[in-house]
Amino acid sequence: MNTATGAQGTPLELEPTPDGFATYGLLDVDESTGVFSAQKTGSTINCLASTGSGTVATINLDSATVTHSGAGVPCAGNLASDQKGNLYETWYHSASVNFAGTGYYAQLPSGDPVNLGTNQAAEALAIDGVHQLGLFAFRYPDLKPTGGFQQYGFGDNNATGRIAVVDLTTGETVGTVTGVEYLPAGAFNGRLPSHHERAIQLDPATRTGWTYAADGSQIQQFSY
Numbered sequence: 001m002n003t004a005t006g007a008q009g010t011p012l013e014l015e016p017t018p019d020g021f022a023t024y025g026l027l028d029v030d031e032s033t034g035v036f037s038a039q040k041t042g043s044t045i046n047c048l049a050s051t052g053s054g055t056v057a058t059i060n061l062d063s064a065t066v067t068h069s070g071a072g073v074p075c076a077g078n079l080a081s082d083q084k085g086n087l088y089e090t091w092y093h094s095a096s097v098n099f100a101g102t103g104y105y106a107q108l109p110s111g112d113p114v115n116l117g118t119n120q121a122a123e124a125l126a127i128d129g130v131h132q133l134g135l136f137a138f139r140y141p142d143l144k145p146t147g148g149f150q151q152y153g154f155g156d157n158n159a160t161g162r163i164a165v166v167d168l169t170t171g172e173t174v175g176t177v178t179g180v181e182y183l184p185a186g187a188f189n190g191r192l193p194s195h196h197e198r199a200i201q202l203d204p205a206t207r208t209g210w211t212y213a214a215d216g217s218q219i220q221q222f223s224y
Helices: none
Strands: 025-031 035-041 056-060 065-069 076-081 086-094 102-108 124-128 133-138 162-169 173-180 200-203 208-210 218-224
Touching: 035 076, 056 124, 076 124, 086 124, 102 133, 124 200, 124 208, 133 173, 133 200
Parallel strands: 025 076
Antiparallel strands: 025 035, 035 056, 056 065, 076 086, 086 102, 124 133, 133 162, 162 173, 200 208, 208 218
């Protein structure tokens, strides 16, 4: 789409022969190259990974070509470019819906998985390629054992969500942004649906970020 004229270009098929199982659910663009990346994901909240899940399609609009690789994780929840030619994704793994799992991230196509040290899935991901930082948004603060087998809770029931600032070279969390809010999927999200748009935008030059405000109808600015 030409944003100046509104003219639409020739559509490209992500998959000329769909497999009928997995669908593309993640998308980002690398503004340094103009290349789009789309990834197939598993279905349902517990990630029922089917044939083709994890496939990454690389779309070059200039050459009108689409290439595929199996580099992605079938149950990925977020896909983001560092605007320098590199892709990162997040996923969450649990042995059972009755047990708290673990959040991970990795660089595609073959980076080692990094444990985010959380018992929940990241709601959003943004990459600061200048400072090699990943910003991972979480709906809740860290879960803490409160007693008994696999019983988790919060020490502060007024606590909001948070954004963990992670050094991508070491995997260490180097900062935390608090006071953010990400409503559950399917909940009333106001006029700005955080589950269907890129939920975090960054300006690496000033280390400023923007995300959805708690009521879902405003933009919230933060520094990281």
